[in-house]
Amino acid sequence: MSTHEELRAIALSEFASAGYAATSLQRIAELAGVSKSSVLYHFASKEQLLESVIGPALDRMDGVLALLENSGSVSDSQAFLEVFVDFLLLHRLEVNMFINQGPSLVDVPVVDRANSIVARLATFFSQNTQSLEDNMRFGIALGGAAYMLCTTHAHGIEFPADETRAALITIMSELLAPVSTR
Template identity: 50%
Template structure:
């Protein structure tokens, strides 16, 4: 009697990736300032020296946790700028941006809720630069106060909503419900504007 092979077990994260995942959770829940390398090591089941083997400092660990999200946001902006200005390119950007926020909730949480206290760190300066590029690339010189508010509430509000949603409701929405609602609402807020991508 022939037996079927056992399915492959899911690959365990490398120590470096596991430390990044745990550190991001700690930074987001306790705060960067309130998290020590020892706490990260304890939560991961490693020694502090093992953490320092992979990351020279807590700042280097923060940079490693946020940089992939910054890279992704940069790619989304590059794609938008490369498209001809149109309602369909604007709609495609909104979907990509919402998917980015959903896939990077903890990173967005860090930037939205702790960005001010982390000013001066290279990865936060890069994030600020991308947000500035986002505003310039999407809207150029916004002509009216209404355009500025509409743009800020649509994109900044979506980011804040995801980073603080658990504080507002005891019955959170599923990711699918959240995605559909955010795409609809952000698209409606931006609809009166024609986003004007310009080369950054």
């Protein structure tokens, strides 16, 4: 693993566990066994490092959401759920950061972008379900899955990936089964 990638991995882990505000570039440097100036060589600022850490996950979620928006319907929710669960499993630390830290990181561009994607997702379901109850089902299913994966990982609880994926898709499908679309 290159120094650049190692710094990103360490930063993601520290930002997710200790919090972005509480994690210093010096701490990341110490954990990587390099100097702070080496971190700054790879990333001009802590904010740029955060962008590097979260940006790829946001790009992927933006793509997932664009597919959903282009379909204009929640009728194929099973396919969306599978893609969404795969996203959560691959990017659980990034999701943990913008679920748990997003509200406190005001005016941080990458966090604003994450919040915007979450708002787009909520708006899509709000506009494409027939009732408040159906809209809430989507919110509970998606948000609950994301929160569960984030908190279990934060507490050192790990489930086998294949079993977790299958269980989440089954449970979320059951939660959304009664949803009627426009």
